[in-house]
Amino acid sequence: MTARTYIGSVRVALLDDHALVLKGLVAHLKTYPSLSIVGSSPNSQHFRGLLASMPVDVALIDYSLASDDPDGVTLVRSLRAAYPRMKVIVVSAYADGPLVRRILAAGAHGFVAKSQDPDEIIRAIDAAMTGRHYVPPALERVMENGKDPKLSPKETEVIRCLLDGLTVTQIASKFGRSLKTISAQKSSAFRKLGVESDNQLYNMREHVLASVREHE
Structure with missing residues (x-):
């Protein structure tokens, strides 16, 4: 699948505290001509500096960062408040209905599980840039079921x-x-x-x- 062609390219910034994951994502996204990787960061402080220094269309952020970084929900909320026009897509090694609902409720435009094919990130970016939200197909039914599982x-x-x-x-x-x-x-x-x-x-x-x- 190829990314949709827009007027100009989609400017993407990435945040992940795992160097191998970050380099892998950057390398994969660079194979799509309609995407422009404007920068990548290993922590939220550096990432905020990056966002402040240049325009970004899509922020692709890891949900679980180092202990001195904010949790994914808090980070999504703060990014949406600071950059209301920027699309925020979250990636996580953990994919479950409660987590995805919490992320979307915080203002994220999409969610991609790290276990998915990397091209799912392209689908998520395409959805966000065309006014839609993206969740993994396997989680769509769970998302529609409503309530989170109850703690015993x-x-x-x-x-x-x-x-x-x-x-x-x-x-x-x-x-x-x-x-x-x-x-x-x-x-x-x-x-x-x-x-x-x-x-x-x-x-x-x-x-x-x-x-x-x-x-x-």
Whole structure:
């Protein structure tokens, strides 16, 4: 598939803290004549400087960055507020309905899973530049189903304890459950909340607590 031809080229800037991923994406996007890669960044601070220095049509950003960077939802909101005409497309290694809904609600124009064919990014850019939103076809039905999966009472306990700074071992001891059980409940809760790591959980504390309250 080739990118649609526009008047001029589509100026794309990329943000990803993994050098190999970033170089791979840049190399792939450069094979499309209608796309112009104006820059790439390993962190959000450098990326903001890039955006301030030149016009960008599409920002292609990783959802989960380093611990000192904002979480994906916060970053999408701030970019949309600062550059309302710029299209924002999020890529993530983790793809699930709750995560995608949260990203789109924050103002993103599209979502691409890192497990997808790289050409899906081209489809997402095409959709964004023609006034449409893009989500992976496999997630479209999940997106239409409405509500996020509900946390169980025990999953809620685990998430609250994690946010209070307890480790999995400490939580297991507190509730008299095995490490395997607590780890499984943590993994299940992360999937339902669209969270990929402990750092992301802490960075998204207020969003996560609001979601947990909705599930209680």
